[in-house]
Amino acid sequence: MKRADLDTITVLSAIRDHEGGAYGVLAERFPPKVVLAAFAREDRARRTEYGVAEHLPWLTAKGRATLRAAERQRITLTRVVQTCYACPSQWDAWDADGRYYYLRYRWGVGTVETQPGPDMNTWTDREPLASFEHGDDLSGTISLTDFMALAGLTLAPGAEVS
Structure with a gap:
C-alpha cells in the first residue's frame, strides 16, 4: 500500500x-x-x-x-428486503461487501444504521449514518425510492429488491 x-x-x-x-x-x-x-x-x-x-x-x-x-456518499445497496410496510416503513439492506444496514422511517424521521446483521440481539447503540425529516410527526409510510433519495443512498444496477 x-x-x-x-x-x-x-x-x-x-x-x-x-x-x-x-x-x-x-x-x-x-x-x-x-x-x-x-x-x-x-x-x-x-x-x-x-x-x-x-x-x-x-x-x-x-x-x-x-x-x-x-459513507453516505459511498453506500450502494445490492440487496434490500422490506420487513415492514408502514409505521414504521423499514428494510434490511446489504452492500456489495456484505455490510448490513437497517433502514427505518417512523414519526416523520428516516434513519440509516449499520449493525452486525439483521438479528437485533447483536445490535448496539450507534449513531445513524444518515437521518432525515420528511412529512409530519405522524408519518410512518414511505417508498424505498423516496427513502433512498432522502437518505443519499444508491441502489446498484440489478440489485435484488423484495
Whole structure:
C-alpha cells in the first residue's frame, strides 16, 4: 500500500471498527511511522483525540460526522428486503461487501444504521449514518425510492429488491 492510500476515511474507519486495535490493523498494511503520522494529522484536524498514548485514539464528534458524510456518499445497496410496510416503513439492506444496514422511517424521521446483521440481539447503540425529516410527526409510510433519495443512498444496477 502507498502512503497516499492512508487517507482520512481509511484512518477514521479503522478507529471506528477496531477501536484500540486500529493501530495494529493499519500497521499491518502501512509502515508504523506512516500510521502514527496519519493519527497525528487526524488529531490536529480535531477528528480524533487520545489520552495517554497517541496510538490509541478515539473519534470525536467531528470525526464521526466526517465518516458518516463520506459513507453516505459511498453506500450502494445490492440487496434490500422490506420487513415492514408502514409505521414504521423499514428494510434490511446489504452492500456489495456484505455490510448490513437497517433502514427505518417512523414519526416523520428516516434513519440509516449499520449493525452486525439483521438479528437485533447483536445490535448496539450507534449513531445513524444518515437521518432525515420528511412529512409530519405522524408519518410512518414511505417508498424505498423516496427513502433512498432522502437518505443519499444508491441502489446498484440489478440489485435484488423484495
